[in-house]
Every structure is written in C-alpha cells, then in structure tokens.
Amino acid sequence: MDTILKVRDIKKDSILKGISFEMTEGEMIAIMGPSGSGKSTLLYNVSGMDKASSGEVWLKDTEISGLSEDEKARLRLKRMGFVFQMMNMLSNLNIIDNIAFPAVHSDKKDRKEYYRRANELMDKLNISKLAERSIKEVSGGELQRACICRSMIMKPEIIFADEPTGALNRTATAEVMDAFLGINREGTTIMMVTHDSKVASMCDRILYLLDGEIRGELVLGKYIEKDGREREQRTANWLSSMGW
Amino acid sequence: MLRRLITNDLRSNKLISVSTVIFMAVTAMLLGLSVFLFGTLYSSIDSLMKKAETPHFLQMHTGDLQKEKIIDFAKTRSDIEEMQICNFLNLENGQIKIGDRSFDSNMQDNGLFCQSDKFDFLLDADDNIISVSPGNVYVPVAYKNEYDIKVGDRMCIGTEQLNVAGFMRDSQMNSMMASSKRFLVNESDYDRLRSLGSEEYLIEFRLKNGSDIGSFSTAYKDAGLPSNGPTITYPLIKLMNALSDGIMIIVILLVSFVVLYISVMCIRYMILTQLEKDRREVGMLKAVGISRKDIRRLYISKYLLLSVIGCILGVILAGVIAVPLGRNMKALYGEADNPVLIHVLMILGAVISEVVILFSVSHILRKSEKISAVEALRGREGKGRRRNLWIPISVITAAAVFMMMVPDCMRKTLSEPDFVRYMGIGNSQIRIDVRQSDDIGSSTDLLSERIRKDPRVDKFSVMRTGSYKTTLPNGESYNIMLENGDHSAFPVNYIEGTYPGNEDEIAFSILNSEETGLKVGDKITVSRNEGGNIEQRECIICGIYSDITNGGKTAKGCIEDDTPSMWSVMYVTLKDGVSPEEWITEYGSGSQESIKIAMISEYMNGMYGQTIRNIGNASLMTKGVACLVIVVVILLLLRLVIWKERRESSLKKALGLMASQIRMDYLKKLIFYLLAGLILGIISGLILGQRLAGGLLGMMGAKGLKFTMDPVSTFLIVPVLILASAIAAAVISLREIRNIRAYECLNTRE
Structure with missing residues (x-):
C-alpha cells in the first residue's frame, strides 16, 4: 500500500514535542491518550486547520505546512473530510442541504451530481428518510452519520474525525462506527481521535500520546466483527500498560 | 441553497433582520430626501432665475434718477448684455388690504410693478411671463398662504380696488428674506395709482456670460451713478432664495449623517453578536475548507438583500415625505428643471447610504476573521475584547439627543430677541424706518x-x-x-x-x-x-x-x-x-407713509418666520426619527444583552430570584446608561451644536453666533421623549426574561 500521510517531527508550542508517523492508503488509525496529551492538537495540525511551529506534513505529494491559509482551505475542501464531536451543522439548512453544502458551494455546476451523491451516501448510512428534516429534528447518532456523509461528499482521500462518538450513547456510537468501518472498507483513510477504547479497538492501529509525544503503538489489523471481543481485550490490556 | 440559507436565517432572526431593514430604510430615506430636496431647490431656483432672466446687478434708488448718465455709462461697458430702469411704486402697508386681511403689520416694502420689457420677468404658476389686464393684480406667491389669499379676492389700496387674478413668482423677491415684494399690475393701473405711493427705481443690468459682477459693481459705484438704496447681485439673490428652505435641508442632511452613524454602529453590534452566535458554524465552515472570502460572501449576501429592501423602502418613504416638505419650495420656485435626474439622484443618495453600510459590514467581517477554525470549534472567543453592549446604548442615546437638540436650539436661536444683534440690528423693542421720502x-x-x-x-x-x-x-x-x-x-x-x-x-x-x-x-x-x-x-x-x-x-x-x-x-x-x-x-x-413703525419681533418674524417654520418641520421629523431609532436600538441591543447574559439570568433564577426582579435590574441599568447618554448628548449638543448651528446661520450672514439652548426642549421634551421611547421598548424586550429557565445554566453544551 502507498503512503498517504507522512508526518515528520511536528511541534506545536509546548503541546506537541516532535511527532512523526505515517499512514498508508485505506488505513484507519486511532489517536488515544489522556486529556491534555495533544490528540486534538495533533489532528488540527496534521489537517492544516492549525499551523504547526515546525515539522512537515505530506498528503501524498503535497507538503501542507508550506501552503497559505487559502490553499490549505482548498485542500481541506477537495481532499479531506472532517467529523467533529459537536455535530456542527448550519442550523438554517436541512440535513441534505448541509451534506451537499461544501460541495455545492465550491462548485455550483455539478449541483445535481452532488445532491445525487448526498442521497447515495445517506442511503448507505441509513438516514435517507431524514433528508428534508431540520438538524434539530434528528438524534445525535443520526446527525453524526449526516456529518460523515458531509465529510464524504467530495470523495476525500482522508477523513479526520475528532472524538466523533464523544457525545453519543452506546447505540448511536455503534451506528456511527458501522458507518466509519463501511467507508473505510471502501478504501477511505481515516484518522480518528478518541477516548473510547472500544472505538479504538475497531481501528487498524492505535497511537498512544502522552505529553505531546507518541509513547506507544498497537497494530491490530483490519477489523473483523467476530474478533471484536478479543480486540477490545487486547486494546484494554495495552492501554493499561501505557498507564491509561 | 444560498437563498434558503438566507431566508431561514432571516426567519430565525426576525428582530435583527427587521431592525437592520429599519435602520437601512431610515438612513436611505434621509439621505435620499436630502438629495431630493437639495436637487429640487437648486434646480427650481436655477430654472426660475433663468426663465425670469434675473438681473445680474440691481441698484435700488430713491430720488433723482440721472437716466442719461446711466445710459452713457452702459454704452461704455462691453460686458453689459441688456439694461433697464423699472419703476416700483412703494405703498404704505397700512393702505393695503386683500379680502378682509390688512397688511398693517407686514414688514416688507410692498409696492406695485409693471411687467418688464427686456428681462426680470414676473412669472405665473406655470412659469409663463404674465400679461396683466387692467383692473387685475398678481400677488406674490409668498403671501398666498400667509394671508390665505384666493383668486378673485379684492385688493384694496386706500380707496382703490384691484382684482386678484393670480399669484406670481418673483425670481428676485420670492424669499421672505428679501425685504421687498412686488405686486404686478397693468401700466394703466400703475399710472392711476401712482399718487398713492412713492416711486423708487430699480436700475437693472444683465451681463454677458462670464462677466465679473464684482468688478462691474465697483465700476458702477466709481462712476458716481445713482445709488441711494441697496445694491443686490445675482449670487446674493440666489443665496436668499436658497436659504429659507436650504437651512431645513441642511438640518435633514445633518440628521441623516447622525442616523447613518447610528445605523452603522447598530449593524456592527448586530453582526458581532450574530458572529458570536454563529461561532461554531463559522468554525466548522472554515474547518471543512470554505474560504474566508466565501464565508464573508455568505454574510454579505444576507446584508445585500436587506439593504436592497431597506433602500426600496427608504426611497418610497423619501418620496412620500418629500411632498409636504417640498410644498413651499414648489410654490415659491416652481417645478425643477429636470425631475428625472433629481429622482435618479435621490435613488443614488439612498444607494450611497446602503453602500456605506455594506462597506462597513464588509469591514467588520474582515476584522472579525481573526478567530481561527480551531478556536471557533473549541468554543473560544476571538482575540478581541468582550463587547459591552450597554455603552452603545449611551452613545446612540447621545446621538439621538444631539439630533433632536440642534434643530430646536437653532429655532430658539432664531426666535430669540437677541438674535437681531447678529443681523446688524439693535435689540430694541420697536424699530422705526424712514425711507422713500x-x-x-x-x-x-x-x-x-x-x-x-x-x-x-x-x-x-x-x-x-x-x-x-x-x-x-x-x-x-x-x-x-x-x-x-x-x-x-x-x-x-x-x-x-x-x-x-x-x-x-x-x-x-x-x-x-x-x-x-x-x-x-x-x-x-x-x-x-x-x-x-x-x-x-x-x-x-x-x-x-x-x-x-x-x-x-x-x-x-x-x-x-x-x-x-x-x-x-x-x-x-x-x-x-x-x-x-x-x-x-x-x-x-x-x-407719513414713508415712516414704518413695528415691533422688532414682527420684523424678525417677517424675515425669518418661514425659515423658523421650516426648521420646525424638520425638527418634528427629527424627533420622530430619533424616537424610532431609540425604540429599535433598545429593542435590539437589550435583546442582545439578554441573549449574552442568558446563562447568568438562568443562574439567578436557579438561586431563587424572580423574573420581575431580574427585569428591574435590567431596567435600572438601562436608565443609568440612558441618563449618561442624555448628559453626553446635551453636552455635545451645546459644544458641537453651537459650531454647527453657528456655521449654518453664518451662511445667512449672522456670524459669530452664540447658540441659544432651548431649556424646555433640552431638559424636558427631549429627555421625556427619549426615556418614554426607551422604556416602552425595554418593557417589550425584557419580556424575554420570563422565557429563561432556571436549569439552562446547568447545561454546559451550547
């Protein structure tokens, strides 16, 4: 598999103290660590939402840290997808409009095609019946799945997810993880920050962050449902060894 | 999608949207109105003076005429296009009566005049040169309303009678600030009535294009020609024509700038508060890669739509209000030459006000872009300081007080007995003029x-x-x-x-x-x-x-x-x-008829009555606008304050305070800031208003003027209007307090 993301010695103030790792295409990794360890900061710096103090981030052959703010915005729009803990959506648009918004806004010509794709994604994530609803009329799990649809609308090379299940109950968490696993199986690379060891155990690999440094790495391989319990146990033991 | 985003946004923020439209409409209306009235005044005066062929130089003279000497002088001057000497039969005001209304207390020099042959024509309501039949008289249009004169009324001069056949526009003496008024009669009637008055001469010159009136005037004086009376020049006539209505327009223009300032300030606070509300959404948009420019465009599109609505409403309102405000102007000077152009200019004035507002919106949005996507997503505020929404209430109150005070104090200054001193007249009780004897x-x-x-x-x-x-x-x-x-x-x-x-x-x-x-x-x-x-x-x-x-x-x-x-x-x-x-x-x-005795107050009223009435109209409109502004501002800013302090109010409720107690706290705070605004407004009115009013009245020649404060208006009417409007609006805004629940403060999610 080819490398899609290359992170080399990035530092951010006193939060990140020189982090390096790589991701291959189609990989799904979880970043874990206690509060204040720098997980979200790492995600924001790797995705170009924040500017690192030093170091390099390569998305395939594009070096992100050298780009201007507008170029980074364009890169995020075309080649990256984002899912956040607080399911941020525009309150004045319905679900389908919210999903299509970034795409339609950037390219008005293919409006129909984007709406067709939004419908397809909603169908895939079992929320097609919610298309015309306001964001206030759906549950947290449904809204987060809609956010995943939005992150997929431009067919991104990589999705960054910051605690995507942090505000959800167990059922909703399971629905959202099903959605992530589904799109990952289809080849989308996912980098996810999480506090939830069960969620992390579904990823191919886990990086453990402490005080702005990677302190450990657990390789689990592709998720197979029947191995779920065993992966959870392995993850829990490893995290315990890390001092979690 | 953009349309849906904007319409839904407007729907969910009705108060802010309606307030924005009101501000935009009032600003557009005032600026449009100023441009319209100014354009109409300038154009109609210009048109009247062109049609009437107003003289460029006019020497009034009583006594020996030396006609030959004047003609000889005219022959030596290559800059003269035409010249004429007209007779003006000065009448004693006590002799004049139209219908049952006597001119006894009239302060003008009223007299009879025959239509000129060459220029300085007296025109009818349709701007045609009037030809008067024997037995008829045309009355200056300025007297039409003042004396409630109708066509068909009888004008008595002593025992003689004339029939009022219509009203005429006099490009020279239309304004009440001109001290003479001409009544147009037929030559035969003039000859018949000659013995009833004393004759005066108007020595008039039309100069060729581009001639220097100043040097002509000096040459006339140097030649020792008749000059027993005032000298009047074309620019002075134009200024006198423009002043009585011009002052009103300048007051409206002044008010429109104040309202523009208030609008920009209010809209700024609305945008900043809106941005604060939308912080997470903006952060999300930035995170998913929507550029700053595109985010700005989303907001600008909304304000563009609101400004279009505001502009249309403003232009319609300006059109409606312009009718009563322009009535006097139309009667005195007739229709403007190019009404289409003036209407276009009015729309342009309104559009310019909207452009200024949109420009400020864009500026505010640009400045507020500093917050990064990460900060926004994490729910942090930008680097800017926390905004105190109470201070703009004080500042806007001060601006509203200023706006109400200046026209009132100007009117008061003009009506003060002491004002005569600025006109070059002694401040006595009675003035006696001995002329034309x-x-x-x-x-x-x-x-x-x-x-x-x-x-x-x-x-x-x-x-x-x-x-x-x-x-x-x-x-x-x-x-x-x-x-x-x-x-x-x-x-x-x-x-x-x-x-x-x-x-x-x-x-x-x-x-x-x-x-x-x-x-x-x-x-x-x-x-x-x-x-x-x-x-x-x-x-x-x-x-x-x-x-x-x-x-x-x-x-x-x-x-x-x-x-x-x-x-x-x-x-x-x-x-x-x-x-x-x-x-x-x-x-x-x-x-003797050459002696005119009058109270100084009447003398002043005759000269400035119209101006004072015009400023009165403008002052009434200003008060209405100021009250509307205060109502909207308080409704809006108080709602924003309540929104910002919602958690705090919820906590107060959780701790056992009643809604009425929280409301009272807000009301007390509001009154404190209103009073601060009132004091600030009065002080700025006295300091800045003095300069402004002094400057305006200086244009009328009364320089070095001391602004007279109107204590009733300043300390009673204005505060009562402001407080009443503000408290009425506050009562409505504070209703929101009862919708705040005690448990809201426990919910940490925004």
Missing part, C-alpha cells in the same frame, strides 16, 4: 424730537445712513453705506472690536471687511460733506460686526456732516408697563 432728514428730525420728549420712552437712538466715498490704504476708492448715530444704546454683535465712539472711528460689517481685507486697527480715508465741501478724514476701523441687512455690506460710524441721508432707522425701548402696541398705534396714525 424726499426729505428724510427733516422727517427724521421731527419724529426723533417727538420721541425724545416722550416720557414713556426708556431708551432711544437714531441712525442715519448715507453713501460715503472712501479711499482704502492701497489707494483704491470704495463706496460704503455708513450708518451714523449713537451705537452704544443698542449695540449689534461685534465679532471683533467694538462700536464707534467718536468721529474718527468706523465699524465694518463682515462682508465689507472681507471684501476690502481691512481689519480692526486699519485706517481708511472717508470723504465728508461739510456744507457742500468735500473733506478727507482718516478713520480707524474699530470693530467688525455681523450683518445681513442691506445686502450685508454696511458700516457704522458717528460722523456728523451734511451728507444726505438715504434712509434712517430709529430704535426705541419703552419703560416698563407701557404697552408697545398702543405706542405704535399712536405714532403710526397720522404719520
């Missing part, structure tokens, strides 16, 4: 002797005006109209120096000082007439005063020589308890 000197002597012996008179002084030749320090000759007498009894307002105390001192009006460049302390040589011999005497300029009478170019001195008087003026103040009305009646009955 063959022997002004002896008429004045007789009357002044009678007054001097009258025990009811407290203070009295006589001023005799004569034309004097002078030589400036650079050797140039310069003619002045010198008013001689005791200037200490009723002193006018001196900007510099003081009144002349001896024969070697002369005071100059501002216009004379500006034209000659002479200042206090400079010297001038005056030619005196001592028993027919001309003697030169050096005089020092002792003071500069403000004057708008007789074209504003006057001088004051104490010279006692034999120069013939052109006219004389007496100022009288009676002892306490003496009725001035009775005194005037007593002196008026049986006095």
Whole structure:
C-alpha cells in the first residue's frame, strides 16, 4: 500500500514535542491518550486547520505546512473530510442541504451530481428518510452519520474525525462506527481521535500520546466483527500498560 | 441553497433582520430626501432665475434718477448684455388690504410693478411671463398662504380696488428674506395709482456670460451713478432664495449623517453578536475548507438583500415625505428643471447610504476573521475584547439627543430677541424706518424730537445712513453705506472690536471687511460733506460686526456732516408697563407713509418666520426619527444583552430570584446608561451644536453666533421623549426574561 500521510517531527508550542508517523492508503488509525496529551492538537495540525511551529506534513505529494491559509482551505475542501464531536451543522439548512453544502458551494455546476451523491451516501448510512428534516429534528447518532456523509461528499482521500462518538450513547456510537468501518472498507483513510477504547479497538492501529509525544503503538489489523471481543481485550490490556 | 440559507436565517432572526431593514430604510430615506430636496431647490431656483432672466446687478434708488448718465455709462461697458430702469411704486402697508386681511403689520416694502420689457420677468404658476389686464393684480406667491389669499379676492389700496387674478413668482423677491415684494399690475393701473405711493427705481443690468459682477459693481459705484438704496447681485439673490428652505435641508442632511452613524454602529453590534452566535458554524465552515472570502460572501449576501429592501423602502418613504416638505419650495420656485435626474439622484443618495453600510459590514467581517477554525470549534472567543453592549446604548442615546437638540436650539436661536444683534440690528423693542421720502432728514428730525420728549420712552437712538466715498490704504476708492448715530444704546454683535465712539472711528460689517481685507486697527480715508465741501478724514476701523441687512455690506460710524441721508432707522425701548402696541398705534396714525413703525419681533418674524417654520418641520421629523431609532436600538441591543447574559439570568433564577426582579435590574441599568447618554448628548449638543448651528446661520450672514439652548426642549421634551421611547421598548424586550429557565445554566453544551 502507498503512503498517504507522512508526518515528520511536528511541534506545536509546548503541546506537541516532535511527532512523526505515517499512514498508508485505506488505513484507519486511532489517536488515544489522556486529556491534555495533544490528540486534538495533533489532528488540527496534521489537517492544516492549525499551523504547526515546525515539522512537515505530506498528503501524498503535497507538503501542507508550506501552503497559505487559502490553499490549505482548498485542500481541506477537495481532499479531506472532517467529523467533529459537536455535530456542527448550519442550523438554517436541512440535513441534505448541509451534506451537499461544501460541495455545492465550491462548485455550483455539478449541483445535481452532488445532491445525487448526498442521497447515495445517506442511503448507505441509513438516514435517507431524514433528508428534508431540520438538524434539530434528528438524534445525535443520526446527525453524526449526516456529518460523515458531509465529510464524504467530495470523495476525500482522508477523513479526520475528532472524538466523533464523544457525545453519543452506546447505540448511536455503534451506528456511527458501522458507518466509519463501511467507508473505510471502501478504501477511505481515516484518522480518528478518541477516548473510547472500544472505538479504538475497531481501528487498524492505535497511537498512544502522552505529553505531546507518541509513547506507544498497537497494530491490530483490519477489523473483523467476530474478533471484536478479543480486540477490545487486547486494546484494554495495552492501554493499561501505557498507564491509561 | 444560498437563498434558503438566507431566508431561514432571516426567519430565525426576525428582530435583527427587521431592525437592520429599519435602520437601512431610515438612513436611505434621509439621505435620499436630502438629495431630493437639495436637487429640487437648486434646480427650481436655477430654472426660475433663468426663465425670469434675473438681473445680474440691481441698484435700488430713491430720488433723482440721472437716466442719461446711466445710459452713457452702459454704452461704455462691453460686458453689459441688456439694461433697464423699472419703476416700483412703494405703498404704505397700512393702505393695503386683500379680502378682509390688512397688511398693517407686514414688514416688507410692498409696492406695485409693471411687467418688464427686456428681462426680470414676473412669472405665473406655470412659469409663463404674465400679461396683466387692467383692473387685475398678481400677488406674490409668498403671501398666498400667509394671508390665505384666493383668486378673485379684492385688493384694496386706500380707496382703490384691484382684482386678484393670480399669484406670481418673483425670481428676485420670492424669499421672505428679501425685504421687498412686488405686486404686478397693468401700466394703466400703475399710472392711476401712482399718487398713492412713492416711486423708487430699480436700475437693472444683465451681463454677458462670464462677466465679473464684482468688478462691474465697483465700476458702477466709481462712476458716481445713482445709488441711494441697496445694491443686490445675482449670487446674493440666489443665496436668499436658497436659504429659507436650504437651512431645513441642511438640518435633514445633518440628521441623516447622525442616523447613518447610528445605523452603522447598530449593524456592527448586530453582526458581532450574530458572529458570536454563529461561532461554531463559522468554525466548522472554515474547518471543512470554505474560504474566508466565501464565508464573508455568505454574510454579505444576507446584508445585500436587506439593504436592497431597506433602500426600496427608504426611497418610497423619501418620496412620500418629500411632498409636504417640498410644498413651499414648489410654490415659491416652481417645478425643477429636470425631475428625472433629481429622482435618479435621490435613488443614488439612498444607494450611497446602503453602500456605506455594506462597506462597513464588509469591514467588520474582515476584522472579525481573526478567530481561527480551531478556536471557533473549541468554543473560544476571538482575540478581541468582550463587547459591552450597554455603552452603545449611551452613545446612540447621545446621538439621538444631539439630533433632536440642534434643530430646536437653532429655532430658539432664531426666535430669540437677541438674535437681531447678529443681523446688524439693535435689540430694541420697536424699530422705526424712514425711507422713500424726499426729505428724510427733516422727517427724521421731527419724529426723533417727538420721541425724545416722550416720557414713556426708556431708551432711544437714531441712525442715519448715507453713501460715503472712501479711499482704502492701497489707494483704491470704495463706496460704503455708513450708518451714523449713537451705537452704544443698542449695540449689534461685534465679532471683533467694538462700536464707534467718536468721529474718527468706523465699524465694518463682515462682508465689507472681507471684501476690502481691512481689519480692526486699519485706517481708511472717508470723504465728508461739510456744507457742500468735500473733506478727507482718516478713520480707524474699530470693530467688525455681523450683518445681513442691506445686502450685508454696511458700516457704522458717528460722523456728523451734511451728507444726505438715504434712509434712517430709529430704535426705541419703552419703560416698563407701557404697552408697545398702543405706542405704535399712536405714532403710526397720522404719520407719513414713508415712516414704518413695528415691533422688532414682527420684523424678525417677517424675515425669518418661514425659515423658523421650516426648521420646525424638520425638527418634528427629527424627533420622530430619533424616537424610532431609540425604540429599535433598545429593542435590539437589550435583546442582545439578554441573549449574552442568558446563562447568568438562568443562574439567578436557579438561586431563587424572580423574573420581575431580574427585569428591574435590567431596567435600572438601562436608565443609568440612558441618563449618561442624555448628559453626553446635551453636552455635545451645546459644544458641537453651537459650531454647527453657528456655521449654518453664518451662511445667512449672522456670524459669530452664540447658540441659544432651548431649556424646555433640552431638559424636558427631549429627555421625556427619549426615556418614554426607551422604556416602552425595554418593557417589550425584557419580556424575554420570563422565557429563561432556571436549569439552562446547568447545561454546559451550547
């Protein structure tokens, strides 16, 4: 598999103290660590939402840290997808409009095609019946799945997810993880920050962050449902060894 | 999608959207209205003066005419296009009656006039040159409403009668600030009535395009031609025509700038609060890669839509309000030459106000872009300080107070008895004018002797005006109209120096000082007439005063020589308890027609009545606008404050406070900031308003003016209106408190 993301010695103030790792295409990794360890900061710096103090981030052959703010915005729009803990959506648009918004806004010509794709994604994530609803009329799990649809609308090379299940109950968490696993199986690379060891155990690999440094790495391989319990146990033991 | 985003946004923020539209509409209306009224006034005056072929130079003259000398002078001048000498039959106002309304208390010099042959035409309501049939008279349109005159009324002059056939526009004397009014009659009637009045001449010149009126005026004086009366030039006529309505327009323009400022300020706070509300959404948009420019465009699109609605509403409102405000203008000067262009300009004025607002919106959005996606997503505020929404309430209240105060104080200043001093008139109770008499000197002597012996008179002084030749320090000759007498009894307002105390001192009006460049302390040589011999005497300029009478170019001195008087003026103040009305009646009955006795207040009302009424209209409109602004601002800002402090209010409820107690806290705070605004507004009104009003009235010639505060308006009407509007709006806004629940403060998610 080819490398899609290359992170080399990035530092951010006193939060990140020189982090390096790589991701291959189609990989799904979880970043874990206690509060204040720098997980979200790492995600924001790797995705170009924040500017690192030093170091390099390569998305395939594009070096992100050298780009201007507008170029980074364009890169995020075309080649990256984002899912956040607080399911941020525009309150004045319905679900389908919210999903299509970034795409339609950037390219008005293919409006129909984007709406067709939004419908397809909603169908895939079992929320097609919610298309015309306001964001206030759906549950947290449904809204987060809609956010995943939005992150997929431009067919991104990589999705960054910051605690995507942090505000959800167990059922909703399971629905959202099903959605992530589904799109990952289809080849989308996912980098996810999480506090939830069960969620992390579904990823191919886990990086453990402490005080702005990677302190450990657990390789689990592709998720197979029947191995779920065993992966959870392995993850829990490893995290315990890390001092979690 | 954008349309849906905007419509849903407007729907969910109704108060903010409606407030924004109101601000935009009021601003567009005021600016559009100012442009419309100004355009109409300028264009209609210009059009009237072109159609009437107003003279460029006019010399009024009483006495021997020396017609041949004038014609000879005209032949030597290549800059003259046309010249004519018209007769004006000055009537005693007590003789004039139209219908059952007497002109007894009218302060103008009213007289009969025949239509001119060459230029200076008197026009009808459709701007056609009037041809009057025998027995008919056309009345100045300025009198139509003042005396409620209708076509078909009978005009009585002594025992003679004429039929009012219509109203006429007089490009020269339309304005009430012009001191004469012409009634148009047929030549046969003029001849018939000649014995009822005293004749005066209007020596008029039309100059070729591009000719210098100033140098023509000097040449006329230097030629020693008849000049026993005021000189009036084309620019002065235009200024007088423009002033009475112009002042109202300037007040509206001033108000529109204040409202524009308030609008921009309110919209700024609305946007900042909106951005704060939308912080997470904006952060998300930035995170998913929507550029700053595109995010800005989303907001601008919304404000663009609101400004289009506001602009359309503003233009419609301006069109509606322009009708009553422009009525007087239309009656006096007729239709504007190019109404389409003026309407286009009005729309342009409204559009410009919207452009300014949109520009400020864009500026605010640009400045607020500093917060990064990460900060926004994490729910942090930007680097900017926390905004205190109470301070703009004070600032806007101050602006509203200022806006209400200035027109009221201007009206008060104009109505004050002391204001006459800025006009170059002594502040007495009664003014007596002796004019158009063959022997002004002896008429004045007789009357002044009678007054001097009258025990009811407290203070009295006589001023005799004569034309004097002078030589400036650079050797140039310069003619002045010198008013001689005791200037200490009723002193006018001196900007510099003081009144002349001896024969070697002369005071100059501002216009004379500006034209000659002479200042206090400079010297001038005056030619005196001592028993027919001309003697030169050096005089020092002792003071500069403000004057708008007789074209504003006057001088004051104490010279006692034999120069013939052109006219004389007496100022009288009676002892306490003496009725001035009775005194005037007593002196008026049986006095010669050339003697005009009136209360100074009537004199002022005649001249400034229209202007004061116009400012009154503008002041009424200003109060309405200011109250509307206060209501909208309080509704809006208080709602924003409540939104920002919602968690705090919820906590208060959780701790057991009642909604009414929380409301009372807000009300107390509001009153505190309103009072601070009131004080700030009054202070700025007095300091800045003084300069503004002084500047405006300075345009009328009354320079160095002290602004008179209207205590009733300043300390009663304005505060009551502001507080009433603000509290009414606050009561509505504070209703929201009851919707705040005690548990809201426990919910940490926004």
